[in-house]
Amino acid sequence: MAKKKVGIIFGGKSAEHEVSLQSAKNIVDAIDKNNYDVVLIGIDKEGKWHLNDQSSYLLHAEDPKLIQLNKSDDAIAIVPGEVNNQLIHATDALGLDQLDVVFPIVHGTLGEDGSLQGMMRLVNLPFVGPSVLGSAVCMDKDIAKRLLKGAGIKVAKGLTYTRAKKSKINFQEAVELLGTPMFIKPANQGSSVGVSKVSTEDEFHEAIESAFHYDHKVVIEETIVGREIECSVLGNADPIASKLGEILPRTEFYSYESKYIDEKGAELSIPADVSDEVTKKMQQVAIDAFETLQCEGLARVDFFLTKNGDIYVNEVNTLPGFTKISMYPKLWEISGISYSELINRLLELAIERHQADLSLKSSV
Structure with a gap:
């Protein structure tokens, strides 16, 4: 039986870029080479897509603090509507070999929030993980917890504020509802990026500012012991x-x-x-x-x-x-x-x- 071609998409523009590089390395190392041929597609921090070679796709691969995407000279582009040439070389518009399935291991914003999943649907490629709705809902801590609560599943009490409502955020009101310490999080981030545990008013306002660096919506939650x-x-x-x-x-x-x-x-x-x-x-x-x-x-x-x-x-x-x-x-x-x-x-x-x-x- 012919091997299936698996496109592993990794990297990305989010704060979890380096985590994605580590995840991709482990998947490449462990995938069954007898049944799958791997096509590596690295996304740099500017959002450019690179076709990478397995022998050189990472720099400092063994050091999580220094790991980097080794950008290639072979940029690729996406062509929605094509049946067999959804991905092409950007320099000469020649199609890549047809992919059978994609493993999008791009963590965080634009990777697991439904954006990449929507693109895969547009180009009609099967991909690992939830589709657009499930990805988007789970990425948004506010929306996810509203749905879980509606289904009778226990979640922490919390407050949610958008950037437009930032002036209404009040430390004392939060303390009265949630107690201290409390957690402050960007609504749409993962891997604890931008998350702070606070007890004082100074810590509270500093954490709010930090969370808004990563998202337009912030969640404040009680501490569950x-x-x-x-x-x-x-x-x-x-x-x-x-x-x-x-x-x-x-x-x-x-x-x-x-x-x-x-x-x-x-x-x-x-x-x-x-x-x-x-x-x-x-x-x-x-x-x-x-x-x-x-x-x-x-x-x-x-x-x-x-x-x-x-x-x-x-x-x-x-x-x-x-x-x-x-x-x-x-x-x-x-x-x-x-x-x-x-x-x-x-x-x-x-x-x-x-x-x-x-x-x-x-x-x-």
Whole structure:
């Protein structure tokens, strides 16, 4: 059987650019080379797309603090409406070899917020992960939590302000509703980018300014005192949940540095030390959240588990990290799915979903 061509799109313009480079490296290293040929498409921080060679696509690949995209001289462009030449070389307009499926491992803004997913739909390419709606909804912490709350799933209390309403943000009002300490977050960022934990009024206003650097909408949330538990979900119409893992941060909270740069920034307890009863309950809530937010393919559901057994969903991440210290693939490894097999299943789910989309009528 002929090998399938897999386009791995990575990098991007977001604050999570370097995380994406690490994720791409791990996927390239682990993908089954007997069944897949890899086509590397790196997006630089200016948004330009580069066709990269596997031997030289990264600089300082082994150092998360210095890792960089090695920009190529072969820029590529996208041609919507084409059947076989959706991607072309920008210099001579010659088409790239037809891709069978795309793994878009671009974290953060313009990568997992529905933007890239919409582009893949426009050019009629199957891709890993949720489609436009699920990606956009999960990226927006405000909208996601409104939907989860409406479905009867517990989430932290919070306040949301757009930049236009910034003058109405009041520290005392926030304290009265949420208490201290509280968390301040950009509504549309991941990987703890722009997130602050604050207790004083000075910290509060400084954190608000910082969050608005990353987004036009800011979320202020109460602190839920509890264990940080995570669950990986895999599937389309009939998703399954992995065993649970626990984050034991060695810092104030599970920061960007702890997640992706400092391997000693947090201890991962895998599997989490929780009862079978609680495990089954959290796995079901993970699947419920996955389906409520219209996810497909994959997502990682992050929880808080309180001392009295209350389960709060903190976040649903539709394109979780695939670095060597990332929880999503680690949880599937202990659940019986190896890294290589996980990538294979994700690609198969992408093609399955695409085939289902093609069966829909596009005209009356």
